[in-house]
Amino acid sequence: MTARTLYRKLVDAHTVAALDDENILLFCDLHLMNEYTSPQAFAGLHAEGRGVPRPGQNLAVVSHIIPTHPGRIRVIADAASALQASNLQANCTRHGIALLDTNDALQGIEHVVAPELGMVRPGMVVICGDSHTTTYGALGALGFGIGTTEVEHVLATQTLAYRVARSMHIRVDGLLPAGSTAKDLVLAILGRIGAQGARGYVVEYSGSAIDALSVEARFTLCNMTVEAGARGALVAPDVKAIAYVLAHAPDLAAWREAALAAWRELHSDAGAVFDAEHRFDAGGIAPQVTWGTSPDQVVAIDGQVPQLAELPAGPVRSSAARAMDYTRLPAGTALAGTPVQHVFIGSCTNGRIEDLRAAAGVARGRHVAPGVRAMVVPGSGAVKAAAEAEGLDRVFLDAGFEWRNPGCSMCLAMNDDVLAEGVRCASTTNRNFEGRQGRGAITHLMGPAMAAAAAVTGCITDVRQLETLP
Known part of the structure; x- marks a missing residue:
């Protein structure tokens, strides 16, 4: 066969x-x-x-x-x-x-x-x-x-x-360094392959770095793969994924063995041929921050907005020029130290309990900087209840964050959580398009701990430079 x-x-x-x-x-x-x-x-x-x-x-x-x-x-x-x-x-x-x-x-x-x-x-x-x-x-x-x-x-x-889509294999080996997360990994991948790099493909991830990710981190990875134009994203189910499913679906007990036998076959066969392949080393991935108006317009926290001459002529360069104008960040600007007026932690990308724990680890014992409004929106009622049972709501409230009810909220301007024109936001969401969080608002995508670091310092900050890591 x-x-x-x-x-x-x-x-x-x-x-x-x-x-x-x-x-x-x-x-x-x-x-x-x-x-x-x-x-x-x-x-x-x-x-x-x-x-x-x-x-x-x-x-x-x-x-x-x-x-x-x-x-x-x-x-x-x-x-x-x-x-x-x-x-x-x-x-x-x-x-x-x-x-x-x-x-x-x-x-x-x-x-x-x-x-x-x-x-x-x-x-x-x-x-x-x-x-x-x-x-x-x-x-x-x-x-x-x-x-x-x-x-x-x-x-x-x-x-x-x-x-039927074409197939792409992205293998990521090594381990993410302290301070880097699945959000940083997927942003780094987007930065390399581009917003159209997986268009028409379903991507399968594998490698030691993927194996090491928690299930919630894999949700983040697969969630944002669509930002490369992918028609799907897959991680072969392993013991972590199966344990997650069994814990959340008690009705499976009656046919557990049959389910496990079927799930063991859910992997790519040895010798299976993909239409495209990419390899990444997780060990060199630093916390990432977007500088533009597309998720692939991204650099490491210690990086700078690129020079236009460094980018390919044509749509990539023209899009970058428009993005720099919109975000009010000229070429060569350092991302670290850029002031923010708003911080949003939540969304289907980073609104799960692990994300809130990471952000709370930074917020604990600190306070939101003057002139910054910071919001934490759990991804569901269950996440909210779990966070409150752990006391994370008190951590955020004591630090000056708003603790909200679950929902999509400020991920997109379809409700009453909308940014005003010119407001710069450190956001754990998945898209930084023009007007995504409000007409004229400026969005910088990053992970939860990085967003919390921006909230307590008042600017885009390398979380690794704070006294403790989440």
Whole structure:
């Protein structure tokens, strides 16, 4: 039998029919929905008089538009956003689809909630109308984002017309140095291969550095791989991933042995051929900070904004010039020491309990610098409860951070957590596009400990230079 990649195994196991040489009908084990990509899909479904035949394989979450201000009861004040939430509730009620609504105790960001609930397991195909669905590759599941028309098709059939991707292997050996994290690793990878470096590919990660990462760190890695244009990201499930799944899915006990036997086969075969290969050494990766308006416009914390002449002529150079103008950072500017006015810690990239522990390790015993507003937004109700049980909320509050309710919050300007024009933010999110956090706002992507260091010093700071590491 021909040696197959992990990606090919997942695709083959879910192929309902071949449509042509490049496209298949793909069965989807789990479909996640949110409030902003589902309304038109449901409208199209109803116009055709169709139902949802497999409601149990769908889950809806209200996350992007909800306010995160402290308080027990949350009310969506914006009329348009409130309508999106009420429409989702009505559609889910009509079709018997589970919904984590605005004030549900388990509510949070879809990409944080689904694994917590044990809904994502190795070997699955998981889709959602959101690009960061690649997150689930950390558990050996093929996750990817889809469009509204595709959402409708999945609701009606639990299948998707799918163009098979090419395969890419990224091997990372060595160990990340103290002070560097999975966020720094993925930013460094983006900086090397570029924002289009994995376009059309599903990326599989391997190597000793990947083996050493926790499952939550792998979520971060797979989540941001889409920023290289990837159509998916995968890590073959190992003992860590399997332990995570078993801990979060107690219903698996009845068929544990069968599941384990199937999951052991979820790896690329010896001799499997990838369409592209890259290698990295984790040992040389320092904490990373973006300087521009694309996640691949990034340098190490001790680096500088590049000189335009150093960049390839054409779109890369012109994009860099526009980014420098937008971020108000001329070529040659050192990132370290750049003042910030806001710090945001959260998102589906870095809103999990390990991320909050890392940030709290920096905040403990320190205080937010004068003139800085710092916010911590847990990725889910479960993360918030866990952090409060550990006393992390008190650490942040004592240090002058805001402790918020879960949600997407300031990752994107779709709710009332929006930055004003010209405000510079150290952010643990996944995108630093123009206007992403507010019209004219400036975003610097970095890891949680680095963001906390910026909060307590008032400027972009090398966390390794603080007295203690998280």
